[in-house]
Every structure is written in C-alpha cells, then in structure tokens.
Amino acid sequence: MWKTTIRPAFSDLDAFVHVNNCRLPVWFELGREPFFELFTPDLDENIVNMPLIVARITVDYLAQMVFGHDVTVQTYVKKIGRTSITVHQEAYQRGKLSAKGECVMVHFDYDAEKAAPIPPDIAEKMRKHLIDPDNPNLKPRSGRFPAAG
C-alpha cells in the first residue's frame, strides 16, 4: 500500500463548501504516481514515455471532505492482469473513509498501438502492494447513499 497526503486547496471546494467530487479523480491520480515510477524511472525527464493509460475509473463518495484538514490517499493493487492493473484507492480525512475508487490502467505499447504484457519483474514488485482480500472497503457499498458535494 502506498500513502499520499493532499492538502485541499480553497479552489477545491465548491458551492456546498465541501471538496468538489471532481477533485477525487485528480487526487487518486496523484496516489497512483508510484505505478508511474515502477514503469518509468526518471519521471521528470521521461514522463511522456510512461506506458500506462487509464481505461476506467470509479469513485464512490462516502462522506463530505472539508477545507483545513489533510486528506490521505491509500493505494492498493487489486488485480494484476496480463496487460492491465486494477487499483483500489481510499481517501481518508480526519480518520474517516470519505471516498473509495477503482482504476483500471492498461500497459500500452505506443509504437504497436496496442496493450502490452506487464513485465514480470514489475508485476513482482506490485504484488507487494496487493490488497488484503478481506479489506471491507472492497465490497460494494450498501444501498444507503451518504452525501457528496
């Protein structure tokens, strides 16, 4: 599991005085930076060669997030496929799970213009970050919908 700490900006709030829902995909993308590093050393020079593309995101909004308190994003590997990685992510503020999400990233070969197998050595490194299959946040949420601005 990787941890990323984010300071909500004033401009991240919306008219409901909570963090706008559209900021979560940005924060979860920040939390996936360790994957970029696994595939592409020297990111500052080589970020354009980073071979992961986003195929799908899902975000569940579980509680309002406010200004003035850091948000911690926890990022886990949920599944390592042949050419894709499914990531599970959780955002906490003041100790409370406030959003969770999944992201499917595809390892892409830009020259061949198609998905490419994930190198075994990188898969091995990612396996150390596999989520505990009993993590209760992996379950779909119940029918009760909490608030999200």
Add this chain to the structure above:
Amino acid sequence: MWKTTIRPAFSDLDAFVHVNNCRLPVWFELGREPFFELFTPDLDENIVNMPLIVARITVDYLAQMVFGHDVTVQTYVKKIGRTSITVHQEAYQRGKLSAKGECVMVHFDYDAEKAAPIPPDIAEKMRKHLIDPDNPNLKPRSGRFPAAG
C-alpha cells in the same frame, strides 16, 4: 437526452498531448446541469440549495480526445429510483464516442440529513430523457482497452 458542447482548453491537455482523463468528470458534471435546473429554478441565486449530491461516478475511456475540436456530451436518464437517479453520459469528438460514464445522484434533504423521495412531477419530466434500452453504449465494454491519457 440533453446535449452540451465543450471546447477543450489548452490546460485540459496533459503530457500525452490528449485531454487528461480527470477532465471527463468535470465535463460530465457540466452535462448534468439540466438536472440541477429541474430541481432548482433560478440556479444563479439558489445553487446552494440544489438538493442533488453525487454518490458514484464511473468513466470508461474509449478514445483519445485532442485539442482544437469541440466535444459533445450527451446525457440520458438510465434509471429513476425512489431517491436516486442513475445517469448515462457519452462524450463525442469528431463523431467518435470517446468516453462514456455513469453517475448516481441522490436527492438529499439537507435538514433531515438523509435521502429524500424524488418528487413525482420531476420524475415525470426526467422520464422524457430516458435512454433507449437498446442503446449499445449501455453494454459493458469488451475486453480490449483502447487508449486514454
């Protein structure tokens, strides 16, 4: 179905020279503005009272989007629940379906702090925008993942 036209900004691009994946939730939120108007007349004065909160979003990235061409977002009602609405959205650029997504919005009673039934007259108006159940984009995508920046 509602249509919204969006002009990609230079700052919407990322290092892959395509629209960054995190912009789609913003554009789909722009496409859901007609729901805000159904629930809250005079949005400019009353936006803080708008009673819809976002419980869940999903975005599937199907093709790269580029600078210099308008994007059209089409927004459909997929399901009207007792207290929630499921929305289906499609983003087209140069005639090509480039992203699709779902959003669950909950009708929320801020005083009672819980979900509230959707008023029948608003449900009636939304029914005119129900998606054709044969719309092929309702199906989950196939296993082949196309590119998304």
Add this chain to the structure above:
Amino acid sequence: MWKTTIRPAFSDLDAFVHVNNCRLPVWFELGREPFFELFTPDLDENIVNMPLIVARITVDYLAQMVFGHDVTVQTYVKKIGRTSITVHQEAYQRGKLSAKGECVMVHFDYDAEKAAPIPPDIAEKMRKHLIDPDNPNLKPRSGRFPAAG
C-alpha cells in the same frame, strides 16, 4: 477582438458560491486560442509545436461571477513587440465587466532555446485586433476594490 463564450461549471464555483478566482487564468487562456491558430495551423496535430509561451499574467477581479450564466471573454492585442505580444482581455457576465487581465506571450524558438522575432505576416494579422487606445478598461483600476471570490 476575438470573443469566446464559456459556461461556468459547478466545479468552477468555490465556497463563496462565486466563480473561483483561479478559473479566470484558464478562461483567459481559452480566449487566447486564436493566437495559437495564427502561429500553428492544424492545432489538433501540432499543438506541441505551438511556439508561444506565457511570460506573465495579470488579472483584476472587478465583480463576482455566478453559476448559470455564460461568460464572454473578449481578447485584444495591446502591443506587438519584437518577440512578444501583450494581450488585453475582458470577461463579461450579464453585460457587466467582471474581470480584466493582461498576458505577455513570447514567441519562442525551442531549438535555439530563446525568444524569436514575430513573423511580419502574423504581426500584420494581429494588428487587426489591436485594442482602441481609448478603451477605458486599459486604465489601471481605481483604489476601490470590489469583491472577488
């Protein structure tokens, strides 16, 4: 003068229920797209070769902007230098001047890594968009500061 119309998004608002001040630089950048086109035809393919870089921006916030009403950005050429262009921009909502700004863009030669002279034919085209020197918005604002979120 060029005109660009922008629909404020819900996520453009901040906790003061007005458009967040940080959105104006994005909207003014949208308004400068005609300059990109003057220097780089076929922007969708060639945007990475667009040779204008931003050296300086200034924004004066004159009135609050709200949700639910389009914003019109008017973009003028203020000054054409040897290697730089100074742009004057105005944002109107409901007919009221709500923000104004300047931007200095430099014509840059990426190979030589230095500023490059503006081609005479492009300068000629830009001259058609020179601001009237009597435009009252060119003056520095008075000491009274109006509101900006």
Add this chain to the structure above:
Amino acid sequence: MWKTTIRPAFSDLDAFVHVNNCRLPVWFELGREPFFELFTPDLDENIVNMPLIVARITVDYLAQMVFGHDVTVQTYVKKIGRTSITVHQEAYQRGKLSAKGECVMVHFDYDAEKAAPIPPDIAEKMRKHLIDPDNPNLKPRSGRFPAAG
C-alpha cells in the same frame, strides 16, 4: 515567510510536458492559506466567513516546472494597507526560482458590502512576515523572457 510544499500532479502538466501556467494561481492560493487562518480560526467550519477577497493577481513565469519534483511556495507580506494586503510569492523547484507573483487581497465586510479596516492585532501578526525590502525578487524582471508552458 510561510512555506508550502506542493507535489505536481500528472494532470498539472500540459502538452509542453511542463506544469501548465494556470496551476500557479492555484498553488499561490494554497500558499496564502495562513492568511485565511489569521482572519478566521476554525477554517474547516468557518471558511464561508473568511473575509478576504482577491482583487488582483500577477504571476511572472521564470522557468519551466516539471513532474516528479516538489515545488515550494514561499509567501511574504509585501504591504499592509488600511483595508488591503499585498502578498509576494515565490515558487521554487529543485532550488530554482521558477515563478513569482503578487496578490492583492481585500478585507471585506460582507454585511456592509465594502472593504473594512484590517484589525490591528492581525496586522501586527502579519508584520512578522514582511519581506526584506532588499529581496532581489521584488524587482520587476528584466526584458529577457524565459520559458513558461
């Protein structure tokens, strides 16, 4: 002087593979959070009552900023007026001054709808953060324009 550390996100980059110029106003706003706290204790509850509004911003772009390295924003008080505060800010990456800016904030009385005097006790606290008048970054930049994406 206050310091704020920012991790550039992948979505902060633009097609030039550098941090987009429009992100700087957001980062400088993050750097001004200590002012919010001076005027409004318990920001998480009371952010809507925070009485500072932005009247003007200026940003000078001095060097490209890249992915993969933290950015440090240094925030100084330049001038304390009767009702306004002028702030000077500097953004460093890898030890290099990459952008600098000014912001005029006005202390606003929302009920009276006009600017209000800055309370002496808050002015006193701010005075500890006054910029050294010999700080070389206070000078207007020279005529040579460096690159900014």
